[in-house]
Amino acid sequence: MRSVDVVIVGAGPAGIGMAMELGKIPGLDFGVLESNRIGESFVRWPAQTRLITPSFHSNPFGLADLNAVDAATSPAIFAGAEHLSGRQYAEYLESVAQAAQLPIACGCKVLNVEPHVDGGFYLNTELGELFTRFLIWACGEYQFPDLSPFPGGQLCQHYAHIEDWQILESGPYIVIGGYESGLDAAINLVKLGHQVRLLVRRATWDLPNETDPSLVLSPYTRARLHEMESNDKLEIVYDASVIEVTQNADHSFRVHTADGRHWDVEQQPILGTGFLKGGGARQIKDLWMWDDDGHIVLSEVDESIMTPGLFLVGPQVRHDQRIYCFIYKFRQRFARIALQIAQRLQLDTEWLEGAGDGVWGPFGNSECCEGCEC
Ligand SMILES: Cc1cc2nc3c(=O)[nH]c(=O)nc-3n(C[C@H](O)[C@H](O)[C@H](O)COP(=O)(O)OP(=O)(O)OC[C@H]3O[C@@H](n4cnc5c(N)ncnc54)[C@H](O)[C@@H]3O)c2cc1C
Known part of the structure; x- marks a missing residue:
């Protein structure tokens, strides 16, 4: 059975952005498993739907494009559009992944996750079995709609x-x-x-x-x-x-x-009533702690309270009043998880210098937002 340091499940903006961050850690053996294709949820959007957050190439002036999953890229430049369609955004994700040669297995649904008593996880996938020390869940919400919000x-x-x-x-x-x-x-x-x-x-x-x-x-x-x-x-x-x-x-x-x-x-x-609470994280629902409102309780580094080594990225992440349901919000958590994993594996964390939350712009760093309500 193949064994790796980190597996990310899901190749939407959360999974691709997280993989870009992990790619900065020298010597880290990681991969992304995607049940379908890169950006699948966006490909499934209605043809007329556009991103509501505007894209603009403000990167050279220290403010990353709101919809970028990597601070050096810009969906606005990629698509020549301010409000991208789902397909355009999926193509942007694909281009980011290709340029960085991210290790992604498409058509590889994760069917079952079994935590190991000594740490790590056994994954049963459509393409075989795998062992990983750390698991990052990035399965989003879109493919998990709430089809019964009321009787009928x-x-x-x-x-x-x-x-x-x-x-x-x-x-x-x-x-x-x-x-x-x-x-x-x-x-x-x-x-x-x-x-x-x-x-x-x-x-x-x-x-x-x-x-x-x-x-x-x-x-x-x-x-x-x-x-x-x-x-x-x-x-x-x-x-x-x-x-x-x-x-x-x-x-x-x-x-x-x-x-x-x-x-x-x-x-x-x-x-138009929304998605299941927890979205794709419900696929492994016993590995998370859930609060009374149906949200997942996470540590301050977005790790499961129930299952050490399991992290969540994406729109389901919440901390106090903060809801990280947009790309420009949840991308600020990537560096935090990457740093945790690098430290626990005793790998070089020098790469983080000049990166971290602040890379997304002066107002995008958590120190600023910890104490103020800007
Ligand atoms: C109509 C609409 C408009 C939106 N507009 C905006 C906007 O303008 N700006 C913004 O920031 N956000 C917007 N959002 C929210 C944004 O789309 C989501 O926050 C974002 O898609 C979440 O990214 P993700 O990577 O977590 O999830 P997804 O994009 O859903 O990616 C999850 C991936 O995981 C894969 N997967 C699921 N289960 C498994 C499994 N078991 N094994 C392997 N792979 C699996 C899926 O195939 C999918 O590719 C919008 C949402 C909707 C519905």
């Missing part, structure tokens, strides 16, 4: 299962969810000429005391919504807490809210 959820179509809004039959449609994916669905359907009723609990574009883009609608989507204001094809229903979807005798669907209202629609309602 399975009667709906989830945002994550739409390849292209253009191939949907003519509306009207009901879209459930008032954050990025719900709004993206509604905006794209209206643009294609469908009548849309969007059911939201609250207006995430109108939260005056909130600034974190993990909780409020991005400026990009707000601007797109603003353009729709005078479009009578979009109706937004507020205070709509959906509790159930049922099917009528004529096969149409009925969407019920907690306050007793309901709406009928011929086409399957569309869920």
Whole structure:
């Protein structure tokens, strides 16, 4: 059985960015295992979806492109676009991986993880077995949608299962969810000429005391919504807490809210209600400690509290009030994990000089954000 120092599972932005960081450690034997292809989740985005965080080549002036997974690269330069499509972003990840000759095995799903009593992990994969001293889980959320957020959820179509809004039959449609994916669905359907009723609990574009883009609608989507204001094809229903979807005798669907209202629609309602808590980390759910809200409890170096040697990177990482659900947020944790692993393997950590959290820009370092709320 082959044995390595570190395995990263998943080749999305978290896995590729983490691998770029590990690649700086001389003498480290590591690899990335990906069940499909590099950037698979982005390839699966609806064709019309764009990154909401803008890309801009600010790197030479000390501010890395917001969507870069390696501080020397820029998706804006790569794609010549400010808001990349999923495919463009997947191609960017692929180009970063190729240029750095990262050791990646595609088509290699990790099926089972068995921690060893003396440390390390046995991995059972589609391409055979492997032993690793450290394991970094980077399986994201997109491929793990919550298909049943309420009874009857399975009667709906989830945002994550739409390849292209253009191939949907003519509306009207009901879209459930008032954050990025719900709004993206509604905006794209209206643009294609469908009548849309969007059911939201609250207006995430109108939260005056909130600034974190993990909780409020991005400026990009707000601007797109603003353009729709005078479009009578979009109706937004507020205070709509959906509790159930049922099917009528004529096969149409009925969407019920907690306050007793309901709406009928011929086409399957569309869920923009999010992903399973913990996302792909649920594949090895017994190796993590979970809090009462369904989030994973991590050490300050993003290691599992339950299983030493197992680390998490990606949008599921949370520390206190901080939610690392965007690329520009979770990339700040790569160096921290790489340093931990290098130190425990007693490898040279000199490479970290001049790197670390601060490499992402003056406001991107954790010392700055530890004490202040910038
Ligand atoms: C519509 C939408 C728009 C978004 N826009 C933005 C944005 O503008 N800016 C931003 O910063 N973020 C954005 N996000 C969030 C961002 O996409 C995620 O935070 C990011 O994709 C997470 O990266 P990841 O590498 O953790 O996960 P993923 O990109 O999902 O990668 C995980 C990889 O793991 C692989 N995998 C899973 N299980 C296994 C297994 N058992 N074995 C092997 N491989 C496995 C998968 O195939 C996949 O390739 C958006 C999300 C959505 C849904």
